[in-house]
Amino acid sequence: MDIPELLAPAGDLEKLKAAVVFGADAVYLGGKQFSLRERAGNFTLEEIAAGVEFAHARGVKVYVTVNIFARNRDLDDLPIYLKQLEQIGVDAVIVSDPGVLTLVRETAPGLPVHLSTQANTTNWKAARFWQEQGVSRIILARELGLEEIREIRRQVTVPLEIFVHGAMCISYSGRCLLSSYMTGRDANRGDCAQACRWRYALVEEKRPGEYFPLEEDSRGTYILSSRDLCLLEYIPQLVEAGINSLKIEGRVKSIHYVATVVSVYRQALDAYRADPGRYRVRNRWLEELGKVSHREYTTGFFAGPPVRAAQGAVDSIYLRPYTFTGVVREYDPARGLALVEQRNRFARGEVLEVLLPGGETFSFTVTGLYDENMDPVDAAPHPRQRVFLSLPRPVLPWSLLRRREEYKD
Template identity: 45%
Template sequence: MEKLKMAFHYGADAVFLGGKMFNLRAGSHNFNDEELEEAVAYANSLGKKVYVTLNIIPHNNELEYLPEYVIYLEKIGVSGVIVADLGVFQVVKENTNLSISVSTQASNTNWRSVKMWKDLGARRVVLAREISLDNIAEIRAKVPDIELEVFIHGAMCMSVSGRCLLSNYMTGRDANRGDCAQSCRWKYSVVEETRPGEYMPVFEDERGTYIFNSKDLCTIEIIDKILDLGVDSLKIEGRMKGIYYVSNAVKMYREAIDEYYSGDYKYNPKWLEEIKSTSNRSFTKGFYYGQPGPEANNYNDRNSYSQTHQLVAKIEEKLGNNEYLVAIRNRVESGETLEVITPKGDPREIVLPKMTMILKGNKEEESTFANPNSFAKITLEGDFEPMDMIRRRLDK
């Protein structure tokens, strides 16, 4: 729920989320029915949309409760559902009038398959990640009367998205259920059979390299070219990410999209620098310019994330007289130079003053530091809002 609210606060028009069943994020804290109803009501109050993922590839026993569930989703007013399987598609059609988006899991890479889904009654197709700008242009031209959605930011799979078997084989965790262990990003060495325990590192040389560890997708530098194609929706992958990642990515793409539609588009290098401030594996433009080459992968042992900034607090409530209640996410100390991130405009620099810690029983105590998972009152010069974030540069 927090991530949903943050995404809307920083400029998203819609969110996609999963309930407790039928979706491809087994490791995510998905929405129970009560939370789902709250999410839809909250989105409606803002004029925003909620799409619910029903994108598993089910077995027979998993279909039993699906009709009842989709009827429930229609009743609470979700904006639509995202499906990948023809059987699930049929269940939704037979039991509801819900708008159906076809998931990227269906791997649509050509206009014929998109037209087929349109003829079956789909309102939108989320195109496969493995698709180029030229492919999208042809699909748009030949199937003009269906909505198209494309991924613009997030993790990339070294296989066709959702179809890799490494995780399932090595850990028993099914990528097709959103439970991927990301075995592709582990650090590997070679062991020769007759020399057990002697590990030889894997290097890139003129003969080749390993192929597993893909960089993350980032299209902020070509967002105008994607919008030129006439797509209807731009998707940021982030259900397993933190609030800083989601909020900052949404904010930067929101700025770029608004700049595009202003009629006087000019790329701002600040957008990419801000995106780099959040956790990433460095970036690739994926398949948008055709089959990605060696530059799309990380070839050294740098398979961990990098970032330039760290979230330290989130504003929870405006108390008056420039006083704010904040939730502390990482340890902070008075006197630190920090930045406040708001939905509009550049980060605003602040020097953190002394804090009033909120203790058990609503007792208060002045302090020069605060630890994670605590709440504090602080005085800030400027007009800020709940859900604005406070961050630090990691080199400080």
């Protein structure tokens, strides 16, 4: 049985390592230029090389996004950058622009090319065209339903990838001018201001007194804001449809988001591999996905045209039930102490939860808390402060600490 690759976002080197440790088969990242996530941490060439070394040592692939819609001025520096990526040994580049595809073929012919979702591949004729251009994978548009995906699979042999989790764009796979028009930040060059998620009021100038009903919460109305995608329940159908890679959105999300979502989909794919006929979504997986910062979930267009409740206004723009408090860097089994790098304040007496690589969780009350000199402290209030923390059981490096909001001071 061919189980799809689990492809995770890597906004920076730390997130890349977390994605690998928590079960990704591949990661995708962007350099400091030519990438559609300008406000992610992104990677220098040295960091790309370090990421490739870390990932390849663990059997994980690395894909680099070069998926802007290039302007003439971009073409001067691109050839050098592409050659550098080829020399580093990345496993593929992700492109959307035919000109960039041509440059890859001319300057770095050893680099496999994945076609970005930005290219809006929505039918099998387009997929066949790109296959004939020599791309080694097509990332399908997010607007496709299951039957459309199946038809494309029947018509082409090139590997196919789809998004299965994360933020959805209200426009066709990111092709939007709203941000550029309103703020000067071009979504098609990686600098989207997410203007679709701002507050709006709908008024028809020539029909005074006539109003369209809109849902809203205490902060305003979000008439363009899509819910987040979650296709966890459709893994059997995705495998049956011949999808080769399942992609998680989130290069600007936190390490906590990346690790948690990757861990859940890893467990789900492994459960399906072990017993396809009895696959079902576990409640604990859904609970885990509810612990990261997210909008309400939807299946998008996958099961057919979305109903208004799935794609229209949402009851609240973000749900943040947990606070990410720290990352375990080291663990001393002789003393039962973890060296933790703080990410949000936590203190003695609070109840924290630990997420371990592999997906297991446990909770404990903070009792023993010490600074790096082993002097007792009451709290860890400083960003990235390193503290020693007594734990009731052994943990692995990269285990994450989080706190339910009800425990927050």
